[in-house]
Amino acid sequence: MNSLKQMLPEVAPPSREALLEGRGRLVAEARDEAASAGRSRLLKRRINPWTALTAGLVAGTLGVGAALAVQIGGDHRPPERVRLVSAAEVLSRASAVAGADGAARHGRYFHYRWQEISLPDEKSRHVLGSGESWVPAGGNGRGLQRMQPCTEGNAPDCDVVLNYKDGATDREGFTGPRSPKYLRDLATDPDALLARIRRTAKGDGTADDRAWREITDLITESVGTEPKLRAALFAAAAKIPGVVADMNTKDAIGRPGIAISRPGRSPQQIIFDRGYRLIGDRTLAVGKGGPEPGTVLSAYVLVNEDVVDRLPAPRPGLVR
Amino acid sequence: MTLPPALEVRDDANELDMISHVNEQVATDDEIVTWSLRDPEVFATLYDRHAPAIHRYIARRLGPDLADDLMAETFLLAFRQRARYDTARTDARPWLYGIATNLIGRHRRAEGRFWRAIARSGTDAATESLAERAADRVSAQMSLPALTAALARLSKSQRDVLLLTAEAGLSPVEIADALGVPKGTVHSRLGRARRKMREALGGIDPLDPREDAIDE
Incomplete structure (x- = not known):
């Protein structure tokens, strides 16, 4: 510990209420974003058949189908051994x-x-x-x-x-x-x-x-x-x-x-x-x-x- | 940007869900930020991990009342800016401290008042118990009012680097990242801050680890 930190008194930790309120505000915003992203995905899905058909034709023609499939499909498998928190x-x-x-x-x-x-x-x-x-x-x-x-x-x-x-x-x-x-x-x-x-x-x-x-x-x-x-x-x-x-x-x-x-x-x-x-x-x-x-x-x-x-x-x- | 595999966090978690992984590896901060681009709520993990430390830093500079609100505000801003996060940084603390420091900058007058109030009264509203601990250890050298008066006299940028070092424990490189300034600038600001504090504190270097001996 450095001398400045040592000289200053301890700061009280945040209260449980303050932590929960801050977390609640963050999660509420995250959920709003997720909900609007969901609406946006839904909209894309409605037009997707044409997009996909066009993309597939182009990809097949250009021989880059595999790369496109990865980009569109993504990898949705959960990570095997990595967790968010211990x-x-x-x-x-x-x-x-x-x-x-x-x-x-x-x-x-x-x-x-x-x-x-x-x-x-x-x-x-x-x-x-x-x-x-x-x-x-x-x-x-x-x-x-x-x-x-x-x-x-x-x-x-x-x-x-x-x-x-x-x-x-x-x-x-x-x-x-x-x-x-x-x-x-x-x-x-x-x-x-x-x-x-x-x-x-x-x-x-x-x-x-x-x-x-x-x-x-x-x-x-x-x-x-x-x-x-x-x-x-x-x-x-x-x-x-x-x-x-x-x-x-x-x-x-x-x-x-x-x-x-x-x-x-x-x-x-x-x-x-x-x-x-x-x-x-x-x-x-x-x-x-x-x-x-x-x-x-x-x-x-x-x-x-x-x-x-x-x-x-x-x-x-x-x-x- | 390449996204990592999808999250373990599930919307449809139910009573019988059970994860049987062993030898777990915990996600690093950059992984959490990246994953949160796909599942925004995952960002709360970063909050759980770092909110108390960010609160402590803000409370140290502005007092507990503003700290509650600015802690929440720091993470909201971080969440909104997360797409710009440099994923080469596995530790998000410098980024979060940088955001918190910017927010503190908007309350520069409040910070000045906070330090001057402690200097006048010798009491610190942010603390659990006033300076008995500090006073016991350093009474021979100096008093809390003198210390806080010296901090109040520093410029905002000098106080930023000093407290990011002393309170947050960041290195000069991390502070440079946090504040978006060159590393050399951090070194020069820190040097000036230490010199001013030494002068005010009768020769005590505020970042001298040898002062730990007082604690033992």
């Missing part, structure tokens, strides 16, 4: 976006709506469950899960009151196997986080397979926890080899997004919106003998999330 870039941006969120004040609640969706084949889509969650900021205090159907007692609808301590709840099945306190202790440095996960993650596959599975689980489970933790998890995920980005996917409820996965290696895939905010995850087919590898089998969708001041009262008669 998964590491996407995850780094996601980490920056997550890290820029302020930590929620004590006494407030992370609130999010979710859906679990099964996709047994290309045409079918079944919502297995949906609900709303309120998690106390800081991971201590009362929280609430409102879910349809209810996993407690097979009711169609219920409210489950949860008491959180260090991010873990007192009800089995309502929190991940790792407490946010454990995660927060890990989250100061992405390299240290990844190194520790590589050492401790259990299960099948290589160390990278296990680390990816663990980190994607942690990312999903960290919904509603502190921004620094999520930022560190995204940054750690960016360091795992074989991770690729698909910039043009749609999630299970049709929202455009960016999918990050390890094709052919791991079934877990995480999805961001175009502003690099996590909007869910998916499970893909990877093995032989089942659905085509890459087929989406199920999805967990974060419909929206925010921070609220109040925990709603459990609904009488629906408390489990």
Whole structure:
């Protein structure tokens, strides 16, 4: 770093809103141009038979048919191994976006709506469950899960009151196997986080397979926890080899997004919106003998999330 | 111009789309610009890649309020001018910084006011935390007001090359590309800017990397 840059104070990064607004203006203009180019192509196509016939006759006569065909037809095959962005870039941006969120004040609640969706084949889509969650900021205090159907007692609808301590709840099945306190202790440095996960993650596959599975689980489970933790998890995920980005996917409820996965290696895939905010995850087919590898089998969708001041009262008669 | 193969970006992307490529190579900036001639929306990839850095550069010179708008404006102008992009340049940053610098030039008075305001008040509205960091490290040598007053006294063209070097990290060749001036002109402007800053800062060279030692 040069001395001038060192002497001047750090400049605050652009806000997520400013970045999204700038991107939105650019994309709107790009779409306008694409639409007008489409109209122009359509117009050309209407007159094209005559143009093509004339061109073909001339080309045949002059013996330059091949060159003309290339010029007219073009090469529309997608590039085999070149991508617009790397998964590491996407995850780094996601980490920056997550890290820029302020930590929620004590006494407030992370609130999010979710859906679990099964996709047994290309045409079918079944919502297995949906609900709303309120998690106390800081991971201590009362929280609430409102879910349809209810996993407690097979009711169609219920409210489950949860008491959180260090991010873990007192009800089995309502929190991940790792407490946010454990995660927060890990989250100061992405390299240290990844190194520790590589050492401790259990299960099948290589160390990278296990680390990816663990980190994607942690990312999903960290919904509603502190921004620094999520930022560190995204940054750690960016360091795992074989991770690729698909910039043009749609999630299970049709929202455009960016999918990050390890094709052919791991079934877990995480999805961001175009502003690099996590909007869910998916499970893909990877093995032989089942659905085509890459087929989406199920999805967990974060419909929206925010921070609220109040925990709603459990609904009488629906408390489990 | 020969267009590269068609884009991987698809209009008909659906839930079951899956790309199974491994050992990916990431498109260079020139490829993105070229591909965007066929599929304009691809240009947003360049925005995702460079918008934060362009914002930082503009915010440094004009403050955060104008930076939001001019960041967007920089990419809109770049998008409109992309057919003229020199595809021999794999890195689009000099081009984008050049556009941003031209836009900053339209706000020359605002920039002057910005630097003078910091010089007067000792506070920088663009920054996350005022100069504690800088003050800790360089208090023995100088103050932020003296620094910004010295920057305010530079000519616009001298400030351009100094901040494109110090803030954007561009080389003289890249700055020449960015500003559309000969490399020799960049060297002479930079030399004059450094000399003026050294005089104002009690001998500290604003581009001296040895000052890093303060940071350690």
